[in-house]
Amino acid sequence: MDIKLTLNGKIITDSVDCDMMLLDFVRRHKCYSVKRGCDTGNCGLCTVMLDDVPVLSCSTPVGRANGRRVDTLEGLTKEADEFIGFIAEQGADQCGFCNPGFIVNTVALLRENPDPTDEEIKQYLAGNLCRCTGYQGQLRALRNFLNQRNKSGELNTHAKVYGEDIGREWKNEGV
Numbered sequence: 001m002d003i004k005l006t007l008n009g010k011i012i013t014d015s016v017d018c019d020m021m022l023l024d025f026v027r028r029h030k031c032y033s034v035k036r037g038c039d040t041g042n043c044g045l046c047t048v049m050l051d052d053v054p055v056l057s058c059s060t061p062v063g064r065a066n067g068r069r070v071d072t073l074e075g076l077t078k079e080a081d082e083f084i085g086f087i088a089e090q091g092a093d094q095c096g097f098c099n100p101g102f103i104v105n106t107v108a109l110l111r112e113n114p115d116p117t118d119e120e121i122k123q124y125l126a127g128n129l130c131r132c133t134g135y136q137g138q139l140r141a142l143r144n145f146l147n148q149r150n151k152s153g154e155l156n157t158h159a160k161v162y163g164e165d166i167g168r169e170w171k172n173e174g175v
C-alpha cells in the first residue's frame with residue numbers, strides 16, 4: 001500500500017506492506033531513537049507521538065498513521081532538551097536504551113499537564129519500563145526540572161525533594 005505522512009515535520013511517501021508496524025517504518029526512515037524492546041506493547045521503549053498523542057509504535061500498524069503527523073525524539077529535541085540535562089545530572093540513565101521512550105512520554109505529559117503531582121507523574125510514566133535502574137533517578141530528574149522552572153517563575157506547585165523510598169514505590173507501581 002502507498003502511504004503518506006509527516007514524520008518530524010517532513011512529508012514522507014512510501015510503499016509499505018499492509019502489516020508493517022509504525023516502529024519499522026520510522027526506523028526505516030532513520031529515526032533510530034525509537035527502540036524495539038518487548039515488541040509486544042509492554043515496555044514503552046517504542047513510544048512515538050501520533051498527532052501529539054503518545055502511542056506504542058510496535059503495536060500501531062503504519063496504515064493508521066496515513067495522512068497524519070508522527071513525531072519521534074528526533075523531532076522533539078527542542079522540548080526534550082529542556083530536561084535531558086536533568087536526567088544526565090541525576091545519573092538516571094545507565095544503558096540509556098529506555099531513554100527515548102521515557103522522554104517522548106515526558107514531553108507528552110508536560111504538554112498535557114505542565115504542573116503534575118507526584119502521583120500523576122508516576123501514573124503517566126508507569127508504562128515506561130527500565131531494566132537497569134530503580135526509576136528513582138528519572139523521577140528525581142523530572143521533579144528537579146519542574147523545581148527549576150518554578151524558580152524561574154513558571155509553574156510547579158508540587159515541589160518536593162525525593163528520598164529513596166519514592167523510587168522504589170514508583171518501580172513497584174510501574175512494573
Ligand code: FES
Pocket residue numbers: 035036037038039040041042043044045046047056057058059
Ligand atoms: S517495544 Fe513497543 S512496547 Fe515494548
Ligand code: FES
Pocket residue numbers: 092093094095096097098099129130131132133
Ligand atoms: S537505563 Fe537501561 S533500560 Fe533504562
